[in-house]
Every structure is written in C-alpha cells, then in structure tokens.
Amino acid sequence: MKTSIIGFPRVGELRELKFATEKYFRKEITAEELEANGKELRKKHWQLLVDQGIDFIPSGDFSFFDTTLDTAVLLNIVPAKYQELKLSPLETYFVLARGYQGEAGDVKALAMKKWFNTNYHYMVPEIDDHTELRLVGDKIFTIFNEAKEYGITTRPTILGPFTLLKLATYHGKKRAEDFYEAAIIAYAQIFDRLADLGCEWFQIDEPALVLDLSPVEVQQFKALYQKLLTKKGSLKILAQTYFGDVRDTYQELVDLPFDGIGLDFVEGRKTLSLLEEYGFPKEKLLFAGIVNGKNIWKNNYQDTLTLLERLQSVRHIVLSTSCSLLHVPFTLANETALPKEVTNYFAFAVEKLAELNDLKKIVEDKNRNKDLLSTNSALFDQERFSRNEQVAKKVKALTKADFIRLPALTERAVIQKEKLNLPILPTTTIGSFPQTKEVKQNRAKFKKGEISEDEYTAFNKEKIAECVAFQEEIGLDVLVHGEFERNDMVEYFGESLEGYLFTEKAWVQSYGTRCVKPPIIWGDVSRSKPITVAYSKYAQTLTDKPMKGMLTGPVTILNWSFPREDISLRESTLQLALAIQEEVLDLEANGIEIIQIDEAALREKLPLRQTDWHSEYLDWAIPAFRLVHSRVQPTTQIHTHMCYSEFADIIQDIDNMDADVISFEASRSNLNILDALKAIDFQTQVGPGVYDIHSPRVPSVEEIEGTIHNILNKLPIEKVWVNPDCGLKTRGVPETEASLKNLALAAKKVRGGV
Known part of the structure; x- marks a missing residue:
C-alpha cells in the first residue's frame, strides 16, 4: 500500500x-x-x-x-x-x-x-x-x-x-x-x-x-x-x-x-x-x-x-x-x-x-x-455540532409565501424610479474601496487591544467620510461607504453570527496572490445583533445621494465557508438566509433605500453535471436568496453581484432571483454574457462590469465609453448601470481613483450623446 x-x-x-x-x-x-x-x-x-x-x-x-x-x-x-x-x-x-x-x-x-x-x-x-x-x-x-x-x-x-x-x-x-x-x-x-x-x-x-x-x-x-x-x-x-x-x-x-x-x-x-x-x-x-x-x-x-x-x-x-x-x-x-x-x-x-x-x-x-x-x-461516536432548536423551527416553518416578494419586478421598477430619481446609466461601485496599509493596521490594533473601540470606529468614520466625499466629487450616483471595517466579505459577517468558528492563519489561495480565510460553520446559524447598520446609517448622513447597504448573500456565505457535514447544504443556507434577512430589514428601517446582497459564489456549488443542477442545488439556492429580500418594501431597491463564473447557462435562474439590479463581472470575458441576457429578455436591471479591477491598469475614458456603447448595442438603456466588475479592496488608491474618475466621466459623455 x-x-x-x-x-x-x-x-x-x-x-x-x-x-x-x-x-x-x-x-x-x-x-x-x-x-x-x-x-x-x-x-x-x-x-x-x-x-x-x-x-x-x-x-x-x-x-x-x-x-x-x-x-x-x-x-x-x-x-x-x-x-x-x-x-x-x-x-x-x-x-x-x-x-x-x-x-x-x-x-x-x-x-x-x-x-x-x-x-x-x-x-x-x-x-x-x-x-x-x-x-x-x-x-x-x-x-x-x-x-x-x-x-x-x-x-x-x-x-x-x-x-x-x-x-x-x-x-x-x-x-x-x-x-x-x-x-x-x-x-x-x-x-x-x-x-x-x-x-x-x-x-x-x-x-x-x-x-x-x-x-x-x-x-x-x-x-x-x-x-x-x-x-x-x-x-x-x-x-x-x-x-x-x-x-x-x-x-x-x-x-x-x-x-x-x-x-x-x-x-x-x-x-x-x-x-x-x-x-x-x-x-x-x-x-x-x-x-x-x-x-x-x-x-x-x-x-x-x-x-x-x-x-x-x-x-x-x-x-x-x-x-x-x-x-x-x-x-x-x-x-x-x-x-x-x-x-x-x-x-x-x-x-x-x-x-x-x-x-x-x-x-x-x-x-x-x-x-x-x-x-x-x-x-x-459523539455529538460535535451545536444545535439551536429555535433556528431549526424557523426553517421548518417556512412556507412558499416566504420566498415571494410583492409586488412584481416590473411594478417595483416604476415605484423605485420615482422614489430614487436616478439618471439614465446610473453609476456606482460594487462596494469595497482599497484596503490600505493604514486601514489594515487600524483593524489589527483593535483586534490586539492596542486601541479602544471608540478610536477604531473614529478612524473608520474618517475613512468613510473621505470615501463618500470622493464619490460625490467625481459624480457617482449611488454611493458606498467603502467597507473599511471589513476583513473579508464572508468572515466579517460570520464574526457576528452564532454558529461560526474562526481561524487565525488558515489561509486558502483564491487566485494569484489573493488568499481568503474561510470561516467554519460549527453549529446552527443565527444573528445575535445588527452587523452593518451603524456604518451604513452614518455614511447616509454624509450625502443626499442614495447610500447602498452592503451585505453578503447566504449562498456565498455558505460556499465560502467550510460547511458542516451533519445537515444538508440547503438547511445551512436557509439558516443563513433568515439571519441576513434580519439585517436587510434593519437597514431598511434605518433609512437605507438601496441594499446590495452579493452572491459572488452562486455558481460555486452548482453540480458539475447539468442533470443535477436544479434538483441538487438551484431549487433551493435561488429561493434562499429570495427569502433574504422577500419582506422589504417596494421602494427598497435590491441589488446583487456575481463574478468570475460562467453564468450564461443559468441566466434564467439568475433572473428568477428577483433582485431589482444585478451587476456581473463581464470585462475579462469580453461582455459575452450580454448575448445570454438579450436571448431570454432578461428582466432585471443589469450592470455589466465596464473595467477589470483585478488588473492594475487604468482604463481610459474612451475605452470605457466604447464598452458602454457595446453594452447598449445589446441591452436597453433604461436597464443598464455603469460600474466596475468587482470590489476595489485589493487595488491601490491612485489606480482606483483614476479608474473611477474615468468611469464617471465616460458615463456622463455617453448620457450626453443619447
């Protein structure tokens, strides 16, 4: 042997x-x-x-x-x-x-x-x-x-x-x-x-x-x-x-x-x-x-x-x-x-x-x-996972109505257009801004107990204010707070959820030099307190423009964690969906009118064989996302984001997520997804990424203009958003600011020509 x-x-x-x-x-x-x-x-x-x-x-x-x-x-x-x-x-x-x-x-x-x-x-x-x-x-x-x-x-x-x-x-x-x-x-x-x-x-x-x-x-x-x-x-x-x-x-x-x-x-x-x-x-x-x-x-x-x-x-x-x-x-x-x-x-x-x-x-x-x-x-031979009977009962009590948002998408679009009053080709980013050395040091000092929570929060608020001011200066339409308090889009949420464990140095390569530290699901998952509300609420006070609340969706949280083996992936995901739903409703109650629920990893656990796609995955993964936002008001606009996968073959299922706006990574794949969107008459508003954030190169205004025109050749202008293809946390400040300035200017120039 x-x-x-x-x-x-x-x-x-x-x-x-x-x-x-x-x-x-x-x-x-x-x-x-x-x-x-x-x-x-x-x-x-x-x-x-x-x-x-x-x-x-x-x-x-x-x-x-x-x-x-x-x-x-x-x-x-x-x-x-x-x-x-x-x-x-x-x-x-x-x-x-x-x-x-x-x-x-x-x-x-x-x-x-x-x-x-x-x-x-x-x-x-x-x-x-x-x-x-x-x-x-x-x-x-x-x-x-x-x-x-x-x-x-x-x-x-x-x-x-x-x-x-x-x-x-x-x-x-x-x-x-x-x-x-x-x-x-x-x-x-x-x-x-x-x-x-x-x-x-x-x-x-x-x-x-x-x-x-x-x-x-x-x-x-x-x-x-x-x-x-x-x-x-x-x-x-x-x-x-x-x-x-x-x-x-x-x-x-x-x-x-x-x-x-x-x-x-x-x-x-x-x-x-x-x-x-x-x-x-x-x-x-x-x-x-x-x-x-x-x-x-x-x-x-x-x-x-x-x-x-x-x-x-x-x-x-x-x-x-x-x-x-x-x-x-x-x-x-x-x-x-x-x-x-x-x-x-x-x-x-x-x-x-x-x-x-x-x-x-x-x-x-x-x-x-x-x-x-x-x-x-x-x-x-012994029980190793911690159970929460209250969470298990909530999952068991779910009915079909819990997964349906009313009114329908087309009716909501009219209501939201009047409420938000955004221009055609609205501009935004995917959420995160560069995590500079100072940002990381501030978080590390707080975790080590070297600074107080007040000092930690004050630093983050200062960075948020700078981020909001920059976005207003260059003319973006829907703003974000920059996520300076977050280490990782899954770990950050897991740290505020019951049922999770966290490692110190258990890094896993995601691509190139990018490594992630997946948390571990140890028991039934529930939310014990608000996670993102305070920073999002503060950021909204700094601007009259809409401020996006930024969340990670339940399917991505599950797929980027090490899951349990004693219960099904479906049950784990529904537990997460109920927890994130509570956060969505808290954001809405605190005046956040646009909420982005990222599902970057939606395709990740999709069975490799197409015959198993729905029965083993999509039939519960798509409803799990709908559960997260099913109870919000018609005026609240729900966004989601997906990246670096082939989505054309599940594009109808993605439309069935019933989000109001979906942004896709599309720049590295030469906007290939646009044909799939057009083929099924994709109902959701869409923001195909107009430039690649995983490269340090800065796209010119003319390049982004060309990309926007390519998008408009295949999609109706009233459904198109303009944004980078992913979050900006891994990029440097100079290249980020230059790229976003060019993005905002390109969108304005295209608007002026239509």
Whole structure:
C-alpha cells in the first residue's frame, strides 16, 4: 500500500509566496529573488511530504500565479499581443495574469474563471487561428531536476490536453479538435524529456472528464489518448481526475493504456458503482481519492476502511486525496486560539498527509494500529455540532409565501424610479474601496487591544467620510461607504453570527496572490445583533445621494465557508438566509433605500453535471436568496453581484432571483454574457462590469465609453448601470481613483450623446 497526493498548497505556511510575489510587483525584489523564494518553498514542501511518508510526491503543482496558465505558457499558448510587448518570460507571464500598461504597450489580462466547483480561479487560455501549440518552456523539467538535487524523486504533473483545450476560449474558426495533433506532438516531447531525466511517473490531470460530455467529446478524448499513449515509452502515465465521477468515460479510461488512474471517491457519487459494475484492470494502479481535499473535517477511518473493503477486487491501490490540497489551509499548527476539543475534528493539508499515513498503517496491519482506529472512531461516536432548536423551527416553518416578494419586478421598477430619481446609466461601485496599509493596521490594533473601540470606529468614520466625499466629487450616483471595517466579505459577517468558528492563519489561495480565510460553520446559524447598520446609517448622513447597504448573500456565505457535514447544504443556507434577512430589514428601517446582497459564489456549488443542477442545488439556492429580500418594501431597491463564473447557462435562474439590479463581472470575458441576457429578455436591471479591477491598469475614458456603447448595442438603456466588475479592496488608491474618475466621466459623455 502506497500514498499519494494530487497537489499541495503553494502559497506557503504563512503566505510567503504571496508576499514575495507582491514585492516583485512593487519592484522591491528582483525576478531572481522571487525565483529563489519559490525554490525555497518547493524544497520545504517536498521535504515535508517526505517526512510525512507520502510515496508519490508531485512536482509541477507549484505556480507563481496559476497552473493552468503555466501549462498554456509551457505550450506557447500566448496570444500575439502579449508576445509583441517583448518583455522577459516572467514579465510576460504576469502580464497574461494581470494585464499591462506602460512603455511597451497596453493590454488587458486574460479572462479569469472559477476552477470547476471551487473558489479557486484559473486563467483562461486564449487561442486563435494563428496559435502554434508547441513545447517552448522547460519549467516542468527544471523543477523535476531541482527535486532530484535534494534526493527526492517527484512525479511531475501537468494539465492534460483534453481539459486544457476544452477550457480555452477560441477566437477564429479553429476549435479544440484542431489542436489535438499539435498537442500530441508537444506532450510526447514532454514524455521523452522526462524519461531522459530519469522520471518514472508522470501525472496528467484531466478533471474535465467529470463534466457532462457528449458522445463526440468522449470519442475525441479516446482518439487523442490512443495516439498520445503510444509515445509514452517507458514512462508511466497517471490519468488523474477529481471533483466528481467519470461516468461518461469510465470504460474508455480504463481501456486506454494508462499505468494508473486517479478517481475521486469523495465527490464522485458513482465512482464506486462504476468500479463494481465494470471492474478495474488488474495491471493498473488505482489512485483512490479517499481523503477529502476540499473540506477541513477529519476523515472517518472506519468509513474509509469500509469503502476500501469494497475495492478488494482491485489488485493495486494507492491511497490519495480526492483533489489537490490547494483548497484547504496549510496546517493546524498555527491555530492557537481554538480549543483542542474543536481542533480535534479538523484536518488541514499537513494533517491530511498524516491521515493518509494512518490509513496506510491501518490497512497494512489493523491489529497493530488499532489505537489509531479507535481514537479516530471515538470522535465520530459523539455529538460535535451545536444545535439551536429555535433556528431549526424557523426553517421548518417556512412556507412558499416566504420566498415571494410583492409586488412584481416590473411594478417595483416604476415605484423605485420615482422614489430614487436616478439618471439614465446610473453609476456606482460594487462596494469595497482599497484596503490600505493604514486601514489594515487600524483593524489589527483593535483586534490586539492596542486601541479602544471608540478610536477604531473614529478612524473608520474618517475613512468613510473621505470615501463618500470622493464619490460625490467625481459624480457617482449611488454611493458606498467603502467597507473599511471589513476583513473579508464572508468572515466579517460570520464574526457576528452564532454558529461560526474562526481561524487565525488558515489561509486558502483564491487566485494569484489573493488568499481568503474561510470561516467554519460549527453549529446552527443565527444573528445575535445588527452587523452593518451603524456604518451604513452614518455614511447616509454624509450625502443626499442614495447610500447602498452592503451585505453578503447566504449562498456565498455558505460556499465560502467550510460547511458542516451533519445537515444538508440547503438547511445551512436557509439558516443563513433568515439571519441576513434580519439585517436587510434593519437597514431598511434605518433609512437605507438601496441594499446590495452579493452572491459572488452562486455558481460555486452548482453540480458539475447539468442533470443535477436544479434538483441538487438551484431549487433551493435561488429561493434562499429570495427569502433574504422577500419582506422589504417596494421602494427598497435590491441589488446583487456575481463574478468570475460562467453564468450564461443559468441566466434564467439568475433572473428568477428577483433582485431589482444585478451587476456581473463581464470585462475579462469580453461582455459575452450580454448575448445570454438579450436571448431570454432578461428582466432585471443589469450592470455589466465596464473595467477589470483585478488588473492594475487604468482604463481610459474612451475605452470605457466604447464598452458602454457595446453594452447598449445589446441591452436597453433604461436597464443598464455603469460600474466596475468587482470590489476595489485589493487595488491601490491612485489606480482606483483614476479608474473611477474615468468611469464617471465616460458615463456622463455617453448620457450626453443619447
């Protein structure tokens, strides 16, 4: 019995990579120093895996920004506009991720989307008819050699050609299948070079196999690998899947001459039944994903052993994680505030390595390691979640009427237009303003007890006043208070909700250098006091213009938390919806006429297979949002916001959320969502993002004007809002102010021309 993992968190135990990369962006360290930092982290992580007894250690899972982008760059999938800048390879890499504005030119970043059903974001490869897919990089080889220098033989990993080409966007006539032959040549060259370096195993990730695939796509996958695997020589190839089961391609997958196949037994609902029905080749290794790579609860060893007993017909099993450990925090070792009786139930990335080792020992000799099993079993023999009967009764008492807002949307629109008296193309922002060093220091000092609550609040009010004055100065129509009191859009709310636990340093990478610290749902959720009312009410006193109250919606709070495992996601979400509903009604009672309830992560837990979308998710997720705002007055305008996902295929469900205004991230995806909105005659007012806030570049007035005109070519002007594509907390002050000035001016110029 051996152990393996698919990937490991790369930002470091204390976000070392994040801070080093951001220093490089600020030109505080050189490219060589950044590379040295990465090398040191890789060495540390490989040694940790060795020390924890992991037999198959991956390399290639490390990245300075995103591994999908790494694969694209390795294979020359770099559009000409980036190559024409004539920058160094590392500079070009970051330009693809962040955009560029300087002497060499002005280009936007690649589009960014959610990675399957996770909160991680990947850079979308961009391919046109002139793309020459070929092996041009050597990172995968140098890192393999780097590990060998430390005496560690790794299993290099790369995103497979089928998934890579399926996830890419295409400009021109060519499509994925037109690049298969070039991909075969490039991947075969990788095979040869790795074999020459003494590599034994090579991991090819094909997570797209867990999606709904057409018969044509299944045959394309089969034909692609029938050709490619004839060129593997002595190299052993692991086909790694995750995030679900491979019901559409299982038979093709096991029949192809892979040496190992990685299957997910955690999220793969049909994985076990597929093996039992169709069998598994005796000569192949099954990399069984039995330790959850996406949640932080400890593995139930007895349940896992029961599963493994049903796999007795499989001759060679490697114990593995269900997906990369990128999606969980690094280690519990840094959590000193939570009591032991709580942390006993948790397993972060490092602890999951220990779980694999424990399971290996128990499988090899259960009698000798019975203490490991009994200690683990004891945790699952007792109640661990706290229940609130009053909350449970409220959820149970909900009726259909609680999810319906009256009057209807069209009638409300007339009432709100008269009440708010906004111009055409009203301008606003998504909510947050830059979190400067001083803002973060103020919050840190308060948490440490170094300043009083009055001092903390006074500072925040000063920043709010500055923020409101700036927005009025540049002429925005609907203002925000800037959210200077908030650490994270989910953690901030969780801190004021009963039933939540919080970590100190349990960071998880969201994209690039952006990390989040998801709270943990430990019990039934309820609101014990108002959360946002005081600051929103104060901000409204500073202006005669409408001030948006800013809330995070129940689905996003759930999806960006580590959820319980003892009750359904539906029940947890409805608990959250009732809590946020109380906050909505308090804001309304205190004179806030526009309330934004963000559902940035609405799509995140959408099942990967379309047949399960409604029954397993949308049929309760959409009503949960409606529950939050169903009791407000017709004059109160409800906004929501969504970002960095593909929404076109659920656009009707989004319209059914019955918000009055929805803002979308659309700038990086070239406003593609507009066609979907037009196709269904989208009823809700909409604010497609007119510029990308995840890039430091400042869009010109003319650029934003052009974007607004593109929007108006497809949507009626009376339904269009003008706003950035997301919150501004991660941006610097100068670029934010310049961009918003240009946004406001562009909107005024377009208004003047209609």
